[in-house]
Each structure stands twice: as structure tokens, then as C-alpha cells.
Amino acid sequence: MAYLNENYLKLQAGYLFPEIARRVREFCEKNPDAAKRLIRCGIGDVTEPLPQAAINAIKLAADELGRRETFRGYGPEQGYEFLRSAIAQKDFRDRKIDIADDEIFVSDGSKCDCGFVLDILGDQNKIAVPDPVYPVYVDTNVMAGHTGAPRKDGSYEGIVYLPATAENNFVPEPPKEHVDLIYLCFPNNPTGAVASREQLARWIDYARQHDALILFDAAYEAYISDPKIPHSIFELDGARECAMEFRSFSKIGGFTGVRCGFTVLPKSVMGKTDSGKKLSLHPLWHRRWSTKSNSVSYPVQRAAEALYSDEGRKQCRTLIDHYMSNAKILYKACEEIGLKVFGGQNAPYVWVSTPTGLTSWQMFDRMLNEINVVITPGAGFGAQGEGYFRVSAFNSRENAEEVARRIKTLG
Numbered sequence: 001m002a003y004l005n006e007n008y009l010k011l012q013a014g015y016l017f018p019e020i021a022r023r024v025r026e027f028c029e030k031n032p033d034a035a036k037r038l039i040r041c042g043i044g045d046v047t048e049p050l051p052q053a054a055i056n057a058i059k060l061a062a063d064e065l066g067r068r069e070t071f072r073g074y075g076p077e078q079g080y081e082f083l084r085s086a087i088a089q090k091d092f093r094d095r096k097i098d099i100a101d102d103e104i105f106v107s108d109g110s111k112c113d114c115g116f117v118l119d120i121l122g123d124q125n126k127i128a129v130p131d132p133v134y135p136v137y138v139d140t141n142v143m144a145g146h147t148g149a150p151r152k153d154g155s156y157e158g159i160v161y162l163p164a165t166a167e168n169n170f171v172p173e174p175p176k177e178h179v180d181l182i183y184l185c186f187p188n189n190p191t192g193a194v195a196s197r198e199q200l201a202r203w204i205d206y207a208r209q210h211d212a213l214i215l216f217d218a219a220y221e222a223y224i225s226d227p228k229i230p231h232s233i234f235e236l237d238g239a240r241e242c243a244m245e246f247r248s249f250s251k252i253g254g255f256t257g258v259r260c261g262f263t264v265l266p267k268s269v270m271g272k273t274d275s276g277k278k279l280s281l282h283p284l285w286h287r288r289w290s291t292k293s294n295s296v297s298y299p300v301q302r303a304a305e306a307l308y309s310d311e312g313r314k315q316c317r318t319l320i321d322h323y324m325s326n327a328k329i330l331y332k333a334c335e336e337i338g339l340k341v342f343g344g345q346n347a348p349y350v351w352v353s354t355p356t357g358l359t360s361w362q363m364f365d366r367m368l369n370e371i372n373v374v375i376t377p378g379a380g381f382g383a384q385g386e387g388y389f390r391v392s393a394f395n396s397r398e399n400a401e402e403v404a405r406r407i408k409t410l411g
Contacts, residue, residue: 007145012154016135016380017043020364027368034372039399039406041330041392042374044189044349046254048322048396050303051315054253057306061299072298077289079106079262083301086308087262091247097234103266103282105289106304108259108296110219110246114183115140117215117244117263119292120284121271125180128160130172132190132378132385134217137183153383163384164191170342170351171195174206182207184233185217187224190381190390191351192343194229200236207242213269213281214243219261222252222320224346232264240266244281251348251394253307253316260296260304323348326400327393333404334391348393351378363389371406 020042028035064070078084084104092099107113114136123146129137138156141147148157155161160179162172170193171186184203186195195203207214216233224231233239248261255261267282289295296304306312331344340353354363360377367373367389376392378385393400 005143005145007143010142010147010150010156011139012150016376019380020374020376023364024368024374037372038374039372039395039403040374041395041399041403042376042390044251044392044394046251046256046319046323046394047399048254048319050254050258051307051312051319053306053309053312053315054255054258054303057302058299061302065298075295075298075301077293077295078102078286079104079295080298080301083305084262086305087247090308092232092234092264095231095235097232098240099234099264099266103264105263105265105285106295106301107261107263107289107293109250109261110217110248110263111136113246113261113263114215114217115143116288116292117285118144118146119288120281121181121213122274126160126178127158127181127183128162128175128179129183129382130164130185130188131155131161131383132164132381132388133183134185134189135381137185137215138382154379155383161382161384164188164193165384166340166342169193171199174203178210178212180210180212182212182214183217184214185219187220187347188343189217189220189347190349190376190378190385191388192345192347192349193351194224194226194346196228197230197236200230200233204233204236204238204242208238211270211272212242213271214239216243216245218245219248220251220347221247222316223324223348225324226346229346234264234266240268242269244269249304249307252320253304253312254319255300255304258300258303260300322397323393326395326397329400329404330391330393330407333407337408337410344393350391350393352389352391354378354387354389360386360389367410371409373403373406 084101087104088099088101164170164172170191221231233243245264249255269281270278271281272278327344330350334341334352343349343351360379364377376390378388
């Protein structure tokens with residue numbers, strides 16, 4: 001009989017979103033009439049159709065695969081050059097950021113890359129994560145055996161939790177102690193907070209002083225409207241020596257079901273061996289992809305490339321404007337009934353304080369049962385998320401307006 005990876009047994013009762021799905025399923029089974037009215041503002045999944053530029057590109061690529069003279073088999077494991085070049089040029093070099101084509105690695109999404117990166121990092125690293133935080137950062141480290149046992153509050157021994165609270169505008173400060181690996185997510189999921197240049201510069205200074213690595217999740221960078229807020233950590237001096245960046249086409253071009261994202265890893269980012277020797281992470285990440293992946297399908301990569309065309313960019317902007325208008329509607333509704341509301345300005349998430357006396361899961365149950373709306377309880381993102389809930393703006397305009405109307409009935 002094969003032995004188990006017992007690190008999986010340390011995971012809490014259920015990953016946040018499957019637990020939400022379980023509760024919603026039980027509610028629907030018990031309340032079939034109410035289930036017909038259910039509106040989901042929980043998981044951050046897009047609802048609007050793909051940009052036409054992406055659809056056209058997929059069709060053309062499929063036609064190519066249907067002809068012998070243009071058929072393609074296995075592609076480069078790190079991504080086709082046409083897409084890597086477009087990403088490096090349009091997202092970085094056009095913005096005066098020095099990123100080479102071969103420092104881009106195409107994948108099926110930033111969520112996946114957040115877990116895959118642990119393949120090339122040792123289990124002796126001391127890890128720091130914001131609290132609240134996207135659960136994948138913690139759970140993938142638990143699965144890899146990089147943490148201790150779970151505590152009663154849902155946290156894990158061996159992880160340094162960085163409080164992100166209303167008092168610090170949900171942007172944690174670097175810790176006073178030493179850590180080796182730092183997860184940062186801006187615009188932030190779940191709070192919708194953004195980090196200024198000065199705040200990110202302090203993190204880069206910390207990382208360089210401590211020889212730490214920053215894993216920077218910028219999946220929502222396209223939603224930033226404030227011109228003073230950086231879209232990439234590589235806009236700041238020194239980041240090329242201490243950071244990797246994760247990006248996704250899921251929320252920019254509606255690719256949650258199509259699946260495409262990428263990681264930016266400069267060759268100048270170093271790690272160290274047990275003997276103290278410093279080595280570039282780039283060839284290790286390259287080898288990881290060569291060994292464990294065949295990248296993303298050709299039609300999908302052509303679709304991602306099409307998002308960088310003039311028409312593709314306009315269509316993506318229309319999508320983003322749609323979701324951010326939803327965020328304004330939901331933000332205002334929560335504010336009008338006297339709740340403290342955060343986010344929703346540079347990110348498609350509205351972060352809301354629960355009414356006095358209610359936990360975040362109690363608020364989840366109340367909204368599910370009373371107004372048939374699914375939100376995400378803050379406690380699922382960490383101990384500091386207790387007392388808050390997240391409302392996703394990824395929805396149709398009709399649904400966003402209806403959710404706002406129902407929220408106002410909570411009074």
C-alpha cells in the first residue's frame with residue numbers, strides 16, 4: 001500500500017470555496033424556490049463573454065490545426081515566443097521596465113504558479129503571508145510540508161502572519177524578524193487594497209537586506225485606476241534582484257475557463273544552497289517547466305496574444321469598466337445601510353465590516369438565507385479577516401443592481 005503525503009492531513013476542514021459551495025448546495029436542496037433567486041457574489045469568477053478578439057484568434061488557431069501545412073504538435077514548455085514577446089514588450093518594456101522575453105513563463109494561471117513555485121524552493125524557508133490572504137498561499141505550503149501543525153484559529157505554526165487591518169489600510173509592514181519568502185498580493189484579494197510605491201519600496205529594501213524572495217501576485221493589476229499606484233513590482237528599483245511576479249489573463253480577458261497566465265522571473269533573482277552558494281532561480285524554473293509541463297494549448301496562447309492588439313485592449317477595457325461599475329454599485333449599497341466599506345476602487349472586490357455581533361460566517365448564512373445572495377466570509381482568508389465579508393463585482397449589471405437592492409433591505 002502506498003504511503004500518503006500526510007501534510008494534506010494538516011489542512012483545515014475544507015478549502016474556503018469548496019466549503020462555500022457545500023453550504024450553498026445544502027441550502028438549495030432544502031429551499032428549491034429560494035435557489036431560483038440565488039445570486040452568487042462569492043467566488044471571483046467572471047461572467048461576461050470573452051473579448052471578440054480572443055474568440056477570433058481561437059477560431060483561426062483551430063483552423064490552423066486542421067490543416068497539415070499549419071498543424072502544430074508540442075509547443076515550447078515555457079510558452080510560444082509570439083506570446084512571451086508580446087507580454088514582455090506590451091506589459092513591461094513599453095512601460096520602461098526591463099524584462100526580457102525569456103524571463104516570461106506562460107502557464108494555465110497564476111493560482112497554479114503560486115503552488116508550482118514551491119517545486120524550486122526549499123522546505124527550510126521561513127514564510128510570511130499577509131492576514132487576511134488568498135488561501136492558496138498558505139494551503140500550498142502546508143501541502144509541501146513547509147509549515148507546522150494547525151492552530152485552533154486556523155493559522156499554522158511555522159508561518160509568520162502579517163496583520164493587514166483597517167488601521168494600516170490593509171497593507172502590512174515588513175516584519176521585525178527575518179523571513180526568507182514573502183507573499184504579497186496587490187491589488188489585494190480579498191480586501192481590494194493597493195500598495196503605494198513607498199510601501200512596496202520598503203518591502204524591496206527588507207527583501208534585499210534579508211536575502212528574501214518576494215512572490216508578488218499582480219493578477220488584478222489591470223483594475224488599477226489610480227495613476228500613482230504601481231502595476232508591477234518591477235517598476236521599483238531593486239525588484240529585479242528579489243522578486244517574482246504572477247500575472248493572469250483570467251480577470252483581464254475573462255479567461256477563467258480558458259486558462260492562461262504567466263510568471264515573470266528575472267535571471268538576476270538568486271537563491272542559495274545549504275552550503276550558502278548563490279544560484280539563479282531562472283534555470284531551475286525553466287527546468288521545472290521542461291520536466292513537468294507542456295504549457296498551454298496553441299489556440300489559447302493565440303487568444304492571449306490577441307488581447308494585446310488594439311481591438312483586444314479596447315475590449316478588455318470594456319470588461320474591466322463593467323466590473324468596476326458593478327463594484328461602485330455594491331460599495332454604495334453596503335455604505336447606505338451603515339456598514340464600513342473598503343476596496344472597490346482599484347480592485348473588483350468590496351471588503352465590508354459585518355454588523356456588530358455577527359461573525360463573518362454568520363453574515364454569510366444571513367445573506368444566504370434572508371436575501372439569497374452568496375458572499376465570501378472574511379474568516380476564510382485568515383484570522384484578521386474575521387469581522388468582514390467580501391463581495392465580488394464579477395457579475396452581470398442586472399445581478400449587481402439586484403444584489404444592491406437586496407442588501408438595502410437588510411437595513
